Amino acid sequence: MTSATETKSKTLLSHLVDTGAHQKLLAFASLIALLIGFSIASPNFMQTSNMIAILQATSVNGVLAVAATLVIITGGIDLSVGTLMTFCAVIAGVVLTYAGMPLPLGVAAAIGAGAFCGLCSGTFVAKMKIPPFIATLGMMLILKGLSLVISGTRPIYFNDTPGFDQISRGSLIGEIIPALPIPNGVLILFLVALSASYILGRTVLGRYTFALGSNEEAVRLSGVNTDAWKMGIYALAGGICGIAGILIASRLNSAQPALGLGYELEAIAAVVIGGTSLSGGRGTILGTLIGALIMAVLTNGLRVLSVAQEWQTVVTGAIIILAVYADMVRRRQTN
Amino acid sequence: MAPIVSMTGIEKRFPGVHALKNVQFDLEAGEVHALMGENGAGKSTLMKILSGIYSRDGGDLQIEGRSVSPDSPRAAQDLGIGIIHQELSLMNDLTVAQNIFIGREPRKSFGRLDEAALNAQTAEIFAPMNLTLDPKAPVGSLTIARQQMVEIAKALSYRSKVLIMDEPTAALNEAEIAELFVIIRRLRAEGVGIVYISHKMDELKRIADRVTVMRDGEYVGTVDAIATPINQIIAMMVGREVKDDPLDVPDLSQAEIALEVRGLSRGREIHDVSFSVRKGEILGFAGLMGAGRTEVARAIFGADLRDAGDIRVHGQAVPIASPSDAVRAGIGYLSEDRKHFGLATGMSLRDNIALASMHRFTRRGGALNDDAMRDAAQGYIRQLGIRTPSDTQEVRLLSGGNQQKVVIAKWLLRDCDILIFDEPTRGIDVGAKSEIYKLLEELAAQGKTIIVISSELPEIMRLSHRIAVMCEGRLTGILQGGTETTQEDIMKLATQREAAMQPTGT
Numbered sequence A: 001m002t003s004a005t006e007t008k009s010k011t012l013l014s015h016l017v018d019t020g021a022h023q024k025l026l027a028f029a030s031l032i033a034l035l036i037g038f039s040i041a042s043p044n045f046m047q048t049s050n051m052i053a054i055l056q057a058t059s060v061n062g063v064l065a066v067a068a069t070l071v072i073i074t075g076g077i078d079l080s081v082g083t084l085m086t087f088c089a090v091i092a093g094v095v096l097t098y099a100g101m102p103l104p105l106g107v108a109a110a111i112g113a114g115a116f117c118g119l120c121s122g123t124f125v126a127k128m129k130i131p132p133f134i135a136t137l138g139m140m141l142i143l144k145g146l147s148l149v150i151s152g153t154r155p156i157y158f159n160d161t162p163g164f165d166q167i168s169r170g171s172l173i174g175e176i177i178p179a180l181p182i183p184n185g186v187l188i189l190f191l192v193a194l195s196a197s198y199i200l201g202r203t204v205l206g207r208y209t210f211a212l213g214s215n216e217e218a219v220r221l222s223g224v225n226t227d228a229w230k231m232g233i234y235a236l237a238g239g240i241c242g243i244a245g246i247l248i249a250s251r252l253n254s255a256q257p258a259l260g261l262g263y264e265l266e267a268i269a270a271v272v273i274g275g276t277s278l279s280g281g282r283g284t285i286l287g288t289l290i291g292a293l294i295m296a297v298l299t300n301g302l303r304v305l306s307v308a309q310e311w312q313t314v315v316t317g318a319i320i321i322l323a324v325y326a327d328m329v330r331r332r333q334t335n
Numbered sequence B: 001m002a003p004i005v006s007m008t009g010i011e012k013r014f015p016g017v018h019a020l021k022n023v024q025f026d027l028e029a030g031e032v033h034a035l036m037g038e039n040g041a042g043k044s045t046l047m048k049i050l051s052g053i054y055s056r057d058g059g060d061l062q063i064e065g066r067s068v069s070p071d072s073p074r075a076a077q078d079l080g081i082g083i084i085h086q087e088l089s090l091m092n093d094l095t096v097a098q099n100i101f102i103g104r105e106p107r108k109s110f111g112r113l114d115e116a117a118l119n120a121q122t123a124e125i126f127a128p129m130n131l132t133l134d135p136k137a138p139v140g141s142l143t144i145a146r147q148q149m150v151e152i153a154k155a156l157s158y159r160s161k162v163l164i165m166d167e168p169t170a171a172l173n174e175a176e177i178a179e180l181f182v183i184i185r186r187l188r189a190e191g192v193g194i195v196y197i198s199h200k201m202d203e204l205k206r207i208a209d210r211v212t213v214m215r216d217g218e219y220v221g222t223v224d225a226i227a228t229p230i231n232q233i234i235a236m237m238v239g240r241e242v243k244d245d246p247l248d249v250p251d252l253s254q255a256e257i258a259l260e261v262r263g264l265s266r267g268r269e270i271h272d273v274s275f276s277v278r279k280g281e282i283l284g285f286a287g288l289m290g291a292g293r294t295e296v297a298r299a300i301f302g303a304d305l306r307d308a309g310d311i312r313v314h315g316q317a318v319p320i321a322s323p324s325d326a327v328r329a330g331i332g333y334l335s336e337d338r339k340h341f342g343l344a345t346g347m348s349l350r351d352n353i354a355l356a357s358m359h360r361f362t363r364r365g366g367a368l369n370d371d372a373m374r375d376a377a378q379g380y381i382r383q384l385g386i387r388t389p390s391d392t393q394e395v396r397l398l399s400g401g402n403q404q405k406v407v408i409a410k411w412l413l414r415d416c417d418i419l420i421f422d423e424p425t426r427g428i429d430v431g432a433k434s435e436i437y438k439l440l441e442e443l444a445a446q447g448k449t450i451i452v453i454s455s456e457l458p459e460i461m462r463l464s465h466r467i468a469v470m471c472e473g474r475l476t477g478i479l480q481g482g483t484e485t486t487q488e489d490i491m492k493l494a495t496q497r498e499a500a501m502q503p504t505g506t
């Protein structure tokens, strides 16, 4: 009775695509609809420069959303991704600008700091049994405060670190194919997403991530050290926030300690628009990417159409509700 | 008189599964109609169609001569159809009374809840059931058996004309089953039509009037329950004879002691329990509901922390503080409650079977060898006869008995030296049951140590080389397995309540 028709060797790329691809269809269709709608409404929208701007805007939120996805699949939530990103940017600033260390060390320090903070959140959740919402809410505030303390509430500029701004703004692809000046930030997002998708789909850590979200007690009673794995996932998510910290610092060529609050909500919005269930056990990175793109297209398109900032916010909120509702309806039909 | 329920030509398809093929079923008022069949035969699916949970793809459903299509459980209730599901569907954080009256709570003015009336009415439902349960207790704090009683009370409270019971006794012990039967007989006398699904063959003769048998989604036949021999019904179910070998108790007096438990205590649930099991031995644990057998197993396994007690594995003291410690020490524990503690139901068969053994399928760097996982899963699907379209099917879409087989497969794959099986055959059909008995005996013969906890005395007596009996958290005695021990011997120990007694036997 078992089907032997399963494709044997999946490539990395196909894995990113085929994990529950039908689920993504809806989000993908909305993305296309938005793109078409805005192109018709404004001739400026479909310009290459504008498309690049959208992608650039997606990169930071996209990376954060990937981090948030990992935690949400375990059945948790991470409210600290935004301020953790800022904290990591500040750490990079301290290492590079204040201490004058070489570039790779700064990048490593940011990612390491992110992973460490994630590990802390993970410890609060797994070992101390603090609900993820509370643990990461606390972490969000702690990190916001620490960023301000460490930086002395002033931005740290990276003018002395040549090449730092190129991490996000340069374009390796553009150097090879001049017609396609895709910024490195987008390339990095793509690599992060690909790795996360690989981890989720093809490694033990990933399998346990889903299992924890599906039924943590059953996993524990299977003799799995659930606490350790959960801490690992939070640490991984933290490390990814570190990458986001480097991206945003590079884009602004500075670490802005006051920035960060609000990013967590945008990231979570991208995750749920992408069809990941907030109750855990279900979700994909591809969905999250599409979700992040929808958010960026929306913000950008409304700006191109000169919709007032206040109304942009209203529309974004409405879209989130609509997207999740549509997903619910679809789910009810397939069950 | 027209039957109260009449189903003809019922069809139902799920993706990859033709679950019901031209099935018929009818129910008279005032009869107990048993619905029998192997795991995955389609019994639950048929009853879910009757009770408005699934819509049918074809066929006709008549209630009291009128064609109907209930499209929700609510609509079915309005037609007088109540169902007790195979998988418990109670809200753990609500109290017993709140669960029973969910959706129709007694109210005072301005929509305020009348908690007093709620609890009083619940007590009224319990009284004729002989059930001593606090209406105010949160359901999550009750044992499965008691939760099952709450489900039954809930279904009764609707005053249904048709009552469907999908394996109501799977989690009940003898005494509770007897009580349930008293209730069923009373309802039958009142003219309620009862559909009764069970894998316990002996219950047929005790409670059923007619039996309808299904196989592979097809209707096989309907026969009189009293006049038809059990063997014939089993043959109708499985399409062959089921032969069960008698118990053969090996002499293990020379075998090494594999697991030794000394002075195990935990709160009010476990008092000073000590026993040992030898390599190659099957030790059965008998006792009434709440005797503390599951608690002992969970404490040994590290699922709950213990107040006192030493655990020695192969003569070595092992500090067990968590299930992962226990598994590392070679102890596996199959929980009695597969839905909450056994399965990640949203994940595939393959993942669930591999869940306790991921290290085997992990390459360096943490990448999973999915091909090997698939092969392992497919091996068990074949060995245990798990009915599923593929090993990537989500476990929640399997029938109850097939889900149970997945949990068994998970622990077989883990290959522990010492296996504790808590109600291993819950919801498993007769044919598969005897296969699992043989499997456990093979494992023991290979030198594994097996502990079986079961509320079914015949199962305990069929399997155990020795029988440990518990009562109210104490081990009241250990009996020899085999023919010289009778059910009465076990029951005597299981009800030995005096506090100052000494354990007897080895």
Ligand SMILES: Nc1ncnc2c1ncn2[C@@H]1O[C@H](COP(=O)(O)OP(=O)(O)OP(=O)(O)O)[C@@H](O)[C@H]1O
Residues within 6 Å of the ligand: B014, B015, B017, B019, B037, B038, B039, B040, B041, B042, B043, B044, B045, B046, B086, B387, B388, B397, B398, B399, B400, B401, B402, B427, B429
């Ligand atoms: N929602 C569903 N989606 C897909 N397949 C399903 C679904 N529900 C049931 N099935 C399949 O239909 C078949 C019949 O299942 P059903 O639950 O009716 O069996 P059953 O006779 O009640 O078995 P058991 O004795 O194990 O409870 C099984 O093969 C099962 O896997």
Ligand SMILES: [Mg+2]
Residues within 6 Å of the ligand: B043, B044, B045, B086, B166, B399, B400, B401
């Ligand atoms: Mg069933």
